[in-house]
Amino acid sequence: MSDESKRPLVHFSPAKGWMNDPNGPVFYKGEYHLFFQHNPDNVYWDNMHWGHAVSKDLMHWEELPIALFPDEQGMIFSGSAFVDKRNDSGLGKEDSPALLLFYTSHDHKTMREMQCLAYTTDGKEFIKYDKNPLIGGKEHTPARDPHVFENKIIGGYSMCFTTEKAVVFYHSTNLLSWEKTGEFFLPEYALQGMIECPCMIEFEKYVLMMSMDVPETEFNKLPKEANAHSRTMQYFVGDFNGLTFTADKEQNEVLLVDYGNDFYAGTVFSNVKEKILIAWMGDFSDEAKAVNTEAEGFKGTLSFPRKLDLCKTGKGYRLHHEFYPCPKGEDGIEFVSNEEGKFLSDRIISESIKENGFLPATNYRVN
Template sequence: MQTKNKYKPVVHFTPPANWMNDPNGMVYVNGRYHLFYQYYPAAPNWGPMHWGHAVSEDLLHWEHLPVALYPDELGCIFSGSCVLDRANVSGLGSIENPPLIAVYTNHRISDHLEQQSIAYSLDYEHFEKYYGNPVIPNKGKPDFRDPKVFFNPVKNCCSLVLAAGSRVEFYSSENLKDWKKTGDFEAGIHGLGGICECPDCFPLMTEEGEKWILIISMILPPEQAGKDKDCFHRMSHITQYYVGTFDGNTFHDTECSALPLLPDYGTDNYAAVTFQNLEEKVMLGWADNWDYAAQTPTDADGFRGQMTLARQMKLVKTAQGYRLAFSFPGLDSLKASAFPLFPGDNRLHTQTFGLKTTVNGPGKITFRNSTGESVEIEVTEEEIIVDRRHGGQTGFQKDYDSDCYGINRAPRLCQNTSIMEIVFDRCILEVLADDGMTPFTVSVFPVHPYEKICVTGEISADFYQIQ
């Protein structure tokens, strides 16, 4: 099972080579999912950012396209989003050939000035930068980045949400070129405080009507990060969400959860945002961690960084309040060939596979090899626990196998029978526990391929291969 690319995932997106981080500009157009991403094509470490570009028809297999945006006189190309301008309100295309508008942050390295700019494309591959950039200038405010455009149903125009220090700001525009600030939202009033990054804002339907979701990736204050080993404060970067309303000007946290709401409890899911121009809400995140991303093992092509699998979401009302629930789109046809695993040890012949498990009570699923490397997924009455401390290489960074980073845990949301979906792809493990409401994304770097799956306790599992 050894291959030249021991760690490069099969169905988790990776760059052609070298460094990648945040997903950007995700949009669905003419039957293809477009993924842009933070990319430094010259080395396997962070550098002057470009927008890489890839497309897919199934969210599992990706075709690389040429780099979409290069650094310019305004700076590097930081994170942002794309919107298909169907009505050509920008005047940069036509009704017959609507332009794809990229809204992104220019970051000037010399003084870290961050401003918002736009570019447009008529073939959805080659972009022309707008002559009037920046469209949202900045007079020196730090941490002013990552615009995410969305349709504003109240004003019948486009709005965007933008990270601005400890809060996010909202802007609206009639033409995608002239933007006016309409409101803001302070992240730390409820939930986690810190520096905001990569926000997203969108509606989801529930039995009680429409609710809005605000997602914010957070850089925690140094004095908070790692101080407590709970699932909220153990890392320097974490993503949270809020459930509430959008009044056309700003978001309101009407649900006011007593605890922060996390879309992922693992170490390796950051800057996750949704696809535009898609009826269902599908999210993708960077499956890595700023604390060790530049040190992780890599293969011959020097790739560093992968995306999570796409996750379709819905909003579910629980006894604890509203929670996002996730599923993996695109895997149903592969599950058709699934077969049940026996309790105890089962031989493993591939390093890219899925498990659909039914949880009737406490139990454990373990992947291991003959050298003693193992990763464990444990279900107790109170918690879901993913332990990667002994999963493989750990010495590349001091905290990687610590209790704080190596043991991923979250409180149970389902006390009765539930479904747990698991996907493992060479170096990345994704778990959607408690009917998808308790997700984990965890990297692991086995020196030798895992050879066995062991299923114990009150868990049954069906296995399917992913190619």
């Protein structure tokens, strides 16, 4: 823990105010940049901004001034970041590619959600695109959390975001003008509910992760190792044809990114070779809620970064997690261990990590 009795030492938390989803983790101009859903004015969800922090090593973070403020189009909901190396958007400079921030504008009065853009060429000052929104929306119709990635199948770029029942895909050649190309609807065996925060990851196959607000009527679909709770992350392994995602037919069971209570809205750094995952430790469990950080002026913590791999097992492809990097104390002793059968605080990571990912994220304590 830090000098503040309830502030974590190796998990990022805001200096003050509320934090939830991590947004747009990216490497830009020699630093890891992390944006996050943020209410700087109080310790509860409201009035969403994009907070901003940077790090050289993914352990020691410096919080910077707020990147994006609410405007006449609404609050600033979740999204992603993308470095426009080829300057296809025309928003960069000759000696400095633009860092593009794709986000959802949420009008809380009409419940209209639109996909918008901001950009920077120095990593500090952010300009909202003057032709926002990139993709419009309808009143009382969820459409949120754009995730942008390079399309290596047909060229150009793809964006996916969630509607109430599907993940929709769009394509662009300039990162500004977008056309719809497909939809992915949840299979019958999957957890059903409100979908948020999609994330497409390319391995030897593609993985589509998403966060879910799951009703209790769906709890019977959860794997027996999982804690029954309403907010979770599930994923699908499959193929991307440049237009849309298709899950493998062999997958016929729910696959969870994490089996604990407090792991939500996970996303990966968009331009780092390793697939580095970071998520919101949402304080959904009774144990986490009992740690009252509000009295110290902040609420919300992010998970420690994890390196993801896709491994082939007897049951099919599964995500495999490792801490990245493994933190060490001043005496050189590791806080945690990645070795199978060794203790991670008071919880064992066993052989099942290769098939099922991490067991409960809640209540991990550094030694």
